[in-house]
Amino acid sequence: MFRLPWFRPDPPTPELLRAQVRAFSRQVPMMYALVLVNTIALSATHLHSSPALLTLGFPGLLGVISLARLMIWWRARKTVIDHAAARRLLRQTLVFAGVLGCGFTCWAFALFPYGDAFGKAHVVFYMAITAIGCVFCMMHMRAAALLLTAIVVGPITVFLLVSGNPVLSAIGFNMALVAVTMLVILLISYRDFSRLVESRRGLEERQAEIQSLSDDYLRLANLDVLTGLPNRRQFFARLQRVTDAAAVSGTRFAVGVIDLDGFKPVNDAYGHAIGDKVLVEAGDRLSRDHGQPLFVARLGGDEYGLIIEADLDAEALQRLGADLCAALREPYCFPGVTAQVSGSVGFAVYPRAAAAPELLYERADYALYHAKQNVRGAAVVFSADHETAIKASGLIEQALRHADMDAEFSLAFQPLVDIKSERTVGFEALARWTSPTLGVVSPGDFVPVAERSGLIARMSPVLLSWALKAATTWPDDVRLSFNLSARDIASPEQIARIVAIIEQSGVAPDRIDLEITETAVMRDFDQAARSLATLKALGVRIALDDFGAGYSSLSYVHRLPIDKLKIDGSFMRGLQAADKRRAIVKTILDLCRNLGLDCVVEGVEAPEQLALLQPLGCRVVQGFLFARPMPGEQVAGYLAAERDAPGEELRSAG
Known part of the structure; x- marks a missing residue:
């Protein structure tokens, strides 16, 4: 009938299918309710003038089917439906639109001869008003709306135009005008609905892309690109969270700072490529299971930070430090190169060394400095003597x-x-x-x-x-x-x-x-x-x-x-x-x-x-x-x- 591009039935996208189901789940129950109420009213006006099969049997059967479909769509209002289920449900809707449309149309035509003038007018009014209501309820599914128009509005319009009764012919002409207007409005509405769905899909895709980029930036902002370990930013953010939690719970934890001894000569002798591999390998060794819950981060250069969320005394920290240093002392073997470095580590315990995260880190860094100056390749736990030395250094x-x-x-x-x-x-x-x-x-x-x-x-x-x-x-x-x-x-x-x-x-x-x-x-x-x-x-x-x-x-x-x-x-x-x-x-x-x-x-x-x-x-x-x-x-x-x-x-x- 129509040749304009927006009359052509385009294959629906998954987003459009789901949007149609969401719209139908709100509109189709009203459509079936409209059909049931109008059918009951028409059957009642013909109850004494028409056979029981036409007033009770046939409309009863169609009503049961309509009521079942109403319940299916009513339940769909609160159900998350995937793409395959949505496509299946809409295909069923198209089939039932044709079947029920034909059934109700045939029933109305069969009922038409039994009524008087008012009864015949009721039949015409029933078919016109019910068809228009149903078409508008199905406006978000173009194929079903067109099919219903062709099955219901088309036959009744033709029937009225050729009835030979001037009044009915005039009504048929009016219905034809209404049908055309309704179809134009329906198709324009469907086009706008489709564009809105596509626009929303595009917006969601852009939002997803933006969110993905945001997640990537957040990940890169908190990860060390070379080693894949948390970076300095993430280390101090976690240290703040752990400190806040410990302040509430009254628990203790420790902070460690590790510096590689001898890394600079390896980097200078073998080049940055080997130096980078040493840094990656060192990070992997520190991240091994050392018997304690370790959060390992690369703070920069050849320095790594540790957060040990466990209540360890100085002796236990010394054992952990010795284990970490031993892991770092193992040879670093790469094709054609065997490098040797070691590590020194300083620990500070919350809240004995400090209660503020920045100060706690500084205490661990001071213990590392003391280790590098006095016991290189070993662990030092910040103590009261170090506190005294810091105060003396401050005075100096x-x-x-x-x-x-x-x-x-x-x-x-x-x-x-x-x-x-x-x-x-x-x-x-x-x-x-x-x-x-x-x-x-x-x-x-x-x-x-x-x-x-x-x-x-x-x-x-x-x-x-x-x-x-x-x-x-x-x-x-x-x-x-x-x-x-x-x-x-x-x-x-x-x-x-x-x-x-x-x-x-x-x-x-x-x-x-x-x-x-x-x-x-x-x-x-x-x-x-x-x-x-x-x-x-x-x-x-x-x-x-x-x-x-x-x-x-x-x-x-x-x-x-x-x-x-x-x-x-x-x-x-x-x-x-x-x-x-x-x-x-x-x-x-x-x-x-x-x-x-x-x-x-x-x-x-x-x-x-x-x-x-x-x-x-x-x-x-x-x-x-x-x-x-x-x-x-x-x-x-x-x-x-x-x-x-x-x-x-x-x-x-x-």
Whole structure:
């Protein structure tokens, strides 16, 4: 009949099918109720004029079927129906629309001859009003509405038009107009309904896509991309939740911080690809079942965080830490490469160490720092002694921030002695501090605090200028050694200040040894290399201090412009002829000779130590055996006495 595109029956989508079922579940029960009520009314008006089969039997059968369909759709109002069930239910609706439409139409035509004029008018009215009501109730299913129109409205319209009765013909003409108008409205309504469903489906798809992206962003924001472990953000969010829950329940838990020992040399020696694999493997090992409920996160770099939601005492935490460190010490085997690293761990227990999550983490981090400084490769649990040390460090930091450098700081100079010529070849400048509130503070106490707080950046240029000023009064063959901190070589601006101070000092750069530690290099190797290259271009010599006490990575020796190695004084304590430490010292001395590097042995305090070193080819030493650090004004007298006194007498005086 119709050729416009919106009259063509398009195959319904799953969303449209479900939308039709939802709409029908509200409208079809009303349609069947309308049919039943109208049928009962029509049967009643013809009860005495028509056969019982037409007034009771046939409409009764159709009514039972209609009532059954009404109940099916009534139950569908509160039932979640899948796509297959929806398609099946709508197909049944189409079939029953045809069957019941034909049945009621035939029944009405059969009843028409038995009534009087009013009865015939009732039949026409019944068919017209019932058909229109049913078509509008089925407007969301275009095929059923069209089928019902064709079966009911079409025949009655034709019947009225050809009845020969002018009134009935006029009614038929009116019904034809109403039918056309109704169909246009129905099809437009169906089109809009379909578009609304499709629009809603598109909106839901976009919302689902947005939600998926949001979930991905949330996941990425809370996961470490490399290891797949929770990241720093998620670690602190969980720590806050666990702390809040523990505050309510009164339970205890522990926080741990793990740092890989020796990771930087592995990363430098084998490249970032192997370094990344080590980080992934380390995370996997920490995530194993270690007998305790562990939440493991990667905090950044080679640092991992732990939350142990269990009430463990210090001994149990030490055992857990030992287990974790043992897992990290296992070789990391990759194709063509076997790497070796270890780990140190610090623990802090809630609420004994701290009650706030940030402070609890800081306490665990302090315990880690203590482990790396004293028992590398092991576990340390934050204790009351650490709390005392933190308070002492806090006092030192406050005093440092308000210190008058000129009034409170000074330099002491310790000789570096050539044991063959028994002459001093240089002095190492060492900082000394006498605080008006704290008294004399050991460099071992205030230098680490100055490093951590960043105050060392203000102190180094001042102390270097003092040391260079003192060196201008020494003989030209006596060198100056000065220690640079990790913060010094990590800052291009600081290096520029140091270069300017040296250039303005009047001391020849080739008389200056600038000492760095392995730890300072490890923090940012690339920046350290650039800083040392700048200093080397100036003409100074670079010494690697405390060699052997840290990781002793030979990659630093060949990749950095190193001129000298200083063997850590810890090798001298209790040194014996058959001691492994003596063999290590010999190996380092041989290495320096092979590479053309100078070598200084620190911590020589006894003649017996010197006697063990001399056969190894040791040339330059530093220690109390020759002299303790002395004020700058005593250096001239010391050098004069050295020129005048035999070596044995000089060592006795030292």
